[in-house]
Amino acid sequence: MTVPQAQGAGLDLTADVVELTRQLVDFPSESLHEAPLADAVETVLREQSHLEVTRVGNTVVARTTQGRPERVVIAGHLDTVPENGNLPGRLEDGVLHGLGSVDMKGGVAVGLRLAATLATSNRDVTYVFYDAEEIAAVHNGLGKLGQSHPQLLEADFAILMEPSNASVEAGCQGTMRVEVTTTGERAHTARAWMGVNAIHEAGELLARLNAYEPRKPLIDGLEYHEGLNAVFISGGVAGNVLPDACTLTVNYRFAPDRSEAEAEAFLRDFFDGYAVKVTDSSPGALPGLTRPAAKAFLEAVGGTPAPKFGWTDVSRFSALGVPAVNFGPGDPLLAHKAEEHVHVEEIIRCEQQLVAWLSEEEQ
Amino acid sequence: MTVPQAQGAGLDLTADVVELTRQLVDFPSESLHEAPLADAVETVLREQSHLEVTRVGNTVVARTTQGRPERVVIAGHLDTVPENGNLPGRLEDGVLHGLGSVDMKGGVAVGLRLAATLATSNRDVTYVFYDAEEIAAVHNGLGKLGQSHPQLLEADFAILMEPSNASVEAGCQGTMRVEVTTTGERAHTARAWMGVNAIHEAGELLARLNAYEPRKPLIDGLEYHEGLNAVFISGGVAGNVLPDACTLTVNYRFAPDRSEAEAEAFLRDFFDGYAVKVTDSSPGALPGLTRPAAKAFLEAVGGTPAPKFGWTDVSRFSALGVPAVNFGPGDPLLAHKAEEHVHVEEIIRCEQQLVAWLSEEEQ
Numbered sequence: 001m002t003v004p005q006a007q008g009a010g011l012d013l014t015a016d017v018v019e020l021t022r023q024l025v026d027f028p029s030e031s032l033h034e035a036p037l038a039d040a041v042e043t044v045l046r047e048q049s050h051l052e053v054t055r056v057g058n059t060v061v062a063r064t065t066q067g068r069p070e071r072v073v074i075a076g077h078l079d080t081v082p083e084n085g086n087l088p089g090r091l092e093d094g095v096l097h098g099l100g101s102v103d104m105k106g107g108v109a110v111g112l113r114l115a116a117t118l119a120t121s122n123r124d125v126t127y128v129f130y131d132a133e134e135i136a137a138v139h140n141g142l143g144k145l146g147q148s149h150p151q152l153l154e155a156d157f158a159i160l161m162e163p164s165n166a167s168v169e170a171g172c173q174g175t176m177r178v179e180v181t182t183t184g185e186r187a188h189t190a191r192a193w194m195g196v197n198a199i200h201e202a203g204e205l206l207a208r209l210n211a212y213e214p215r216k217p218l219i220d221g222l223e224y225h226e227g228l229n230a231v232f233i234s235g236g237v238a239g240n241v242l243p244d245a246c247t248l249t250v251n252y253r254f255a256p257d258r259s260e261a262e263a264e265a266f267l268r269d270f271f272d273g274y275a276v277k278v279t280d281s282s283p284g285a286l287p288g289l290t291r292p293a294a295k296a297f298l299e300a301v302g303g304t305p306a307p308k309f310g311w312t313d314v315s316r317f318s319a320l321g322v323p324a325v326n327f328g329p330g331d332p333l334l335a336h337k338a339e340e341h342v343h344v345e346e347i348i349r350c351e352q353q354l355v356a357w358l359s360e361e362e363q
Numbered sequence: 364m365t366v367p368q369a370q371g372a373g374l375d376l377t378a379d380v381v382e383l384t385r386q387l388v389d390f391p392s393e394s395l396h397e398a399p400l401a402d403a404v405e406t407v408l409r410e411q412s413h414l415e416v417t418r419v420g421n422t423v424v425a426r427t428t429q430g431r432p433e434r435v436v437i438a439g440h441l442d443t444v445p446e447n448g449n450l451p452g453r454l455e456d457g458v459l460h461g462l463g464s465v466d467m468k469g470g471v472a473v474g475l476r477l478a479a480t481l482a483t484s485n486r487d488v489t490y491v492f493y494d495a496e497e498i499a500a501v502h503n504g505l506g507k508l509g510q511s512h513p514q515l516l517e518a519d520f521a522i523l524m525e526p527s528n529a530s531v532e533a534g535c536q537g538t539m540r541v542e543v544t545t546t547g548e549r550a551h552t553a554r555a556w557m558g559v560n561a562i563h564e565a566g567e568l569l570a571r572l573n574a575y576e577p578r579k580p581l582i583d584g585l586e587y588h589e590g591l592n593a594v595f596i597s598g599g600v601a602g603n604v605l606p607d608a609c610t611l612t613v614n615y616r617f618a619p620d621r622s623e624a625e626a627e628a629f630l631r632d633f634f635d636g637y638a639v640k641v642t643d644s645s646p647g648a649l650p651g652l653t654r655p656a657a658k659a660f661l662e663a664v665g666g667t668p669a670p671k672f673g674w675t676d677v678s679r680f681s682a683l684g685v686p687a688v689n690f691g692p693g694d695p696l697l698a699h700k701a702e703e704h705v706h707v708e709e710i711i712r713c714e715q716q717l718v719a720w721l722s723e724e725e726q
Contacts (some may be wrong), residue, residue, distance in 0.1 A: 173553060177602055189614045190536060190673035192577075192590035199593035199611075203573050206566030214555075227555035230562035231606060232599030239540055239594050239643065240614060246596065248562075251552045251603060280602065310553035 013116035018344045024105035025089035025098040031079040034131040050119045058131035059141040071124040073158035076108040077133035084338040097341040102330030106347040107161025121358040157293030158317040163330030166346040169308040170287030177280040195242040202246045220289040222307035224255035256284030285315040288323030300357035376479035381707045387468035388452035388461040394442040397494040413482040421494035422504040434487040436521035439471040440496035447701040460704040465693030469710040470524025484721040520656030521680040526693030529709040532671040533650030540643040558605040565609045583652040585670040587618035619647030648678040651686030663720035
């Protein structure tokens with residue numbers, strides 16, 4: 001097949017991981033426009049004779065088939081948020097600046113390097129490079145793959161190379177959004193005693209939120225930190241009318257020891273007396289650090305694992321019964337920012353640790 | 364001059380006041396479309412030799428010039444809100460149904476009948492029929508007249524024939540709108556402890572509103588009733604972000620013993636600690652019932668005067684130094700409603716009481 005040459009050359013997997021990250025940063029791949037990059041990735045992976053490559057939409061899966069007793073997934077998304085005056089990339093004093101340098105082309109570069117260089121490894125590896133992670137869940141390439149080809153994701157352990165400061169962040173918290181509505185009775189503001197003000201009624205909801213004490217459960221030795229926050233509020237009819245409705249949208253971030261059903265029950269109890277409607281929900285993922293594959297990985301990379309507070313695609317692996325962790329270069333607080341940048345030392349360290357883990361003698 | 368024949372015949376001031384009200388109801392005059400009705404009113408008033416008629420825009424002023432020591436204004440607006448399936452008018456069992464039957468063509472009919480029948484009276488009278496009361500204040504015909512021809516509104520007393528159940532409602536409350544803003548600091552909801560939620564901060568504002576005790580000052584024997592109500596609230600950035608701003612719009616209805624400056628000072632104190640911006644303000648009007656002209660009127664029409672809670676154009680007279688009351692047929696709670704209707708007995712009673720007051724021997 002021919003190689004689409006989008007924005008300059010294709011990818012060079014013989015380059016070092018920092019140079020490869022820069023190539024990836026300079027290869028635009030905003031969500032829903034990943035096809036050229038997926039083509040380039042597919043092309044270079046098909047050149048590796050030790051890999052079995054499958055293309056599904058703009059998701060590329062490459063598997064070693066060495067017959068090892070254990071299989072691990074190493075996954076990263078190809079897409080970025082829209083450019084924000086931060087292209088092309090720029091390498092300066094050991095720091096790579098540019099769109100996607102953190103989220104998450106450093107991680108993708110590490111995955112591609114491993115796929116190209118580890119012809120043999122102590123575990124079979126399934127590399128997954130997928131599309132549309134940064135937009136609505138319905139487009140998510142990993143989610144689609146889990147639906148259409150769940151066998152391609154079967155594994156004993158998964159590493160999602162989301163930025164986590166090159167250390168292990170385990171599990172992820174769930175997220176649920178609800179609309180809580182207060183009702184009142186319209187009246188002219190000049191005769192307010194004839195009505196009931198629904199915005200005033202919302203004072204009770206805000207009082208409950210202000211009195212909220214977050215749970216901080218300890219799971220596998222990691223302390224999670226829940227959160228319950230109003231993210232939108234709206235109400236009002238006219239400048240001289242008592243409003244008869246006020247809607248508060250609340251986002252609940254819940255630790256992974258709670259199911260979605262338990263999260264919903266908590267919210268309905270918390271807002272007892274008011275109409276509560278769930279508008280969005282995604283389950284958390286337990287860290288699963290006590291599973292053998294996870295323990296071996298933690299021993300190999302060292303350091304102290306931390307809980308992941310934000311929601312990530314590790315939850316999709318968890319739903320498939322595969323324990324998963326976040327492990328990738330870059331500070332997640334810099335993701336989606338114009339000043340996005342990564343210390344290249346973290347990219348190099350991630351590659352080295354994964355090579356060591358996949359090359360060491362099996363015990 | 365020729366008589367514009369909009370929607371059937373012109374007006375017949377020899378008809379009784381109920382029939383004249385029906386003619387006026389069936390003569391469409393939505394705000395900014397009052398010209399044909401103003402033309403018809405001007406025509407029939409110019410036929411009265413005892414009146415000096417001035418036309419200013421779509422406002423018609425007709426004055427007796429008998430040289431009496433006292434002059435009173437009788438005023439009503441010609442416009443209505445848009446039709447709402449309630450035209451033409453319908454007289455049934457002593458009740459006239461239809462657009463404007465309450466607000467305020469019954470009052471206009473009374474004024475026109477007085478203008479036509481009282482060639483002599485114990486006080487000089489200035490009749491004012493004006494446009495654009497139901498829309499933004501900048502269009503208000505009475506307001507414009509006060510600017511361009513203040514001498515035409517000079518008087519000892521004014522009667523605004525706004526619906527008041529054919530009894531006297533004195534003065535009016537002022538109205539002020541403010542925007543109160545809380546501020547916070549954005550953060551991802553998964554790490555809420557890194558930010559400050561501006562919607563949660565608004566809980567304090569709503570708590571203050573819920574603890575508010577309205578003033579009910581007694582003025583000239585009338586008990587007013589203030590009100591402080593949120594009419595709009597808005598805030599929010601995204602479904603996973605702590606909002607950094609929340610804006611509450613509050614409408615304060617204040618008794619006429621408070622000036623606008625005092626009302627503003629009260630609000631700034633009430634919302635101390637938050638940004639407060641005044642977006643709209645109109646002063647109230649003191650009832651002025653102790654003034655001689657007002658006392659004489661009250662004695663003539665009898666009954667117990669009540670305070671006016673809503674804002675009306677009596678405030679414009681008050682600003683010109685003319686004490687004024689609301690006195691007109693119809694229940695103000697039916698104004699602007701599809702089912703608008705008036706008991707014709709109230710229209711007849713208003714006419715009779717005003718005729719008696721303007722005809723009795725001076726004391």
